[in-house]
Amino acid sequence: MxxxxxxxxxxxxxxxIRQVGRGGDFFTSVSVGPLLGGLLARRFVREWSEAGKPARWRxxxxGAHDGTLAADVLAELGRLSAAAFRALEYAIxxxxxxxxQAQGETLRPFADCVRHLADVNELAADPLPGIAFGNEVxxxxxxHLIEWRDGQWCERSVALDEADGFTWRLMAINDPRLRAALEPLGSAFPEGYRSEARTGYHDFLAPLARSLSSGLMLWLDYGFERPEYYHPARREGTLRTFARHRAGDDPLRCPGELDITAHVDFTAVAEAAEALGWQQSALRSQGAWLTETARDWLLEMEGKPQAAALRQFKTLTHPAQLGRAFQALELRR
Ligand SMILES: C[S@@+](CC[C@H](N)C(=O)[O-])C[C@H]1O[C@@H](n2cnc3c(N)ncnc32)[C@H](O)[C@@H]1O
Incomplete structure (x- = not known):
């Protein structure tokens, strides 16, 4: 993968860079329009304000992709508070x-405050209060793909066979990190039960944690808490491929030409964060989280509704659209 x-x-x-949007392989909340970035900007300015309006924040x-979400956040943030905007470093x-390159082009109007980095570790030398976030990252x-066989987990790994190309091979699990990740899952699974597990949440979060002296991490994504993720009825896991807006289940077909994704185990993310000194402060559906975040915006609009923005709001929050499948996980230090 x-x-x-x-x-x-x-x-x-x-x-x-053409994967996201109508002409690409999948939609995200960013493809819905600029409202998501606008509402995130409101939340971020509130964080800055509640942190005592620090003279520098980050x-x-x-996963900023082509920079669209960053541009939406920055445009609204500049409108909401010139002081917060002046104090901000937006690191990607x-x-x-x-x-x-795509991000540089999209974000040219904001070149003064955007910092492009090849490696997030570069920020650790100068931690600032602020926010780390991502949508569908x-x-x-x-x-790892895992399968329950004879009372234990095995790993479905990928072999390269000269005649058949990439094939699946069931292996004993030797990786101690994977073993540790599977321990909390218990042992009540039907024979042949398949799922996934990530061992990389800690390594992903650790440099971000070092880049912030205090603040918030926010992850918008699809996923479950552990008991729901590894429910015995979810026998085939959540791994999916996407191409041209069609979901598939064979990641060995055309590798490099398909998006590959699996749901997030939010319990595992929160545990990885906790080991880094951060605490989960909220886990809510995207619909509930955005409705709360949008409260001032909705009140400001009373009597003068903006039809296009309200349509975006409905797509992002309605349970039958993106409101229930997506979750917002907040971590705090
Ligand atoms: C599904 S796309 C989402 C793009 C965009 N955030 C959106 O919502 O439209 C996932 C993105 O996460 C990025 N990504 C994956 N692993 C990452 C990592 N370790 N650090 C930063 N970005 C990562 C990918 O390169 C890709 O751009």
Whole structure:
């Protein structure tokens, strides 16, 4: 999964920037329109204000893709508070050159406050109060595929066979990190039960935690808490591929040409954060979280509704659209 998505030349995300949106492979909440960024900006300014309006603060956006969400956040943030905007460094860690270039172009109007980084570790030397966040990033972190056989977990790993190409191979689990990640799952699974597990949440969060002296992490994504994720009835796990808005379940078909994703185990993320000194402060549906975040905006609109923005709000919050499948996880230190 790591190679299929992130190989610097052949990986799915390294090959272009057209994956997100109508002409691409999948939609995200960012494709709905600028409202998500606008509401995030409101929340971020409130954080800055409640932190005592520090003279320097930082927003770190992960998985910024072509920079659209960053532009939406920054445009609204500038409108809401010139002081917060002046004090802000908006950092975008992005190892893939093709995406760094796209972000640079989209964010040219905000060049004074945007800092492009190849590696998020560069921020650790100068931690600031602020926020680290991402939309649909955790689900794109590589995962292990696991299968319950004869009373224990095995790993479904990928072998390269000269005649058949990539094939599946069931292996004993030797990786101690994977063993540790599977321990809390228990042992009440039907034979052949398949799922996924990530061992990378800690390594993903650790440099972000070092980049912030205090503040908030916010992850918007699809996923479950552990008991629901590993419910015995979810026998085939959540791994999916996407191409041209069609979901598939065979990640070995055309690697590098398909998006590969698996749901997020929010319990595992919160535990990884806790080990870094951060605490979960909220886990709510995106619908509930955005409705709360939008309260001032909704009140300001009373009597003068903005039809286009309200349509976006409904798409982002309605349970039958993006409101219930997506969750907002807040972590705090
Ligand atoms: C599904 S896309 C979401 C793009 C965008 N946030 C949106 O909502 O439209 C996932 C993005 O996460 C990025 N990503 C994956 N692992 C990452 C990591 N360790 N650090 C930063 N970005 C990462 C990918 O390169 C990709 O751009």
């Amino acid at each position: 790591a190679a299929a998505l992130y190989h610097p030349e052949a990986g799915y995300y390294a090959r272009g 927003i770190v956006e992960c 860690p992005e190892p893939l050159p093709v995406l760094r 955790l689900d794109a972190l590589p995962c």
